[in-house]
Amino acid sequence: MQAKTIHLHIEAPPLPDILELVSAYNDTRCCVKESRELVTTLTKDLKDKIQSISKDRATHLDSSLKLSARVEQLIKQEGECIVTIQQLQADLAWVEDTAAVITCSVNDMLLHQSNLIVTKLQSGFLDKDWSFVSQIDAYQNLDDEEEVAAEAGILSEGVQDPAMVCALRL
Secondary structure: OOOOOOOOOOOOOOHHHHHHHHHHHHHHHHHHHHHHHHHHHHHHHHHHHHHHHHHHHHHHHHHHHHHHHHHHHHHHHHHHHHHHHHHHHHHHHHHHHHHHHHHHHHHHHHHHHHHHHHHHHHHHHHOOOHHHOOHHHHHOOHHHHHHHHHHHOOOOOOOOOHHHHHHHHO
16 A cells, blocks of 8 residues: 655745734733733722722711710700709709798898887886987897797797798708
């Protein structure tokens, strides 16, 4: 048998076409490399923006939570202030009532003392003894005369000692 030899003949493209292909391949490689770099840069920028937005959101959320806590604290303080004001108003009303009672008691005491003085003056005028009339003499021994007048029923009922009234109110 006879061996057949097959010769393949491959035609090589012309040299300028190969150079064009190599140049196109290199251009494509550069474009792919630039595209990858651009994608990497854009991806990094996008991640940075997302992270920044997340931080801003976290910061805003934290600020919002702090403001909400402060508002709740102020509302609580307002409630405490209202309770304090109401207590102070009640205390003021009590003080005004006590002052009114003390004023009435002092007025009653002054009336009582003036009644004692007038009683002493009347008793002196009835006896036509003018020597008793002096400011010092008029105020002397009021306690003794108060007892005498109380026994005689000259003074009005209900005269109270202010110290006793205050002690009873407390």
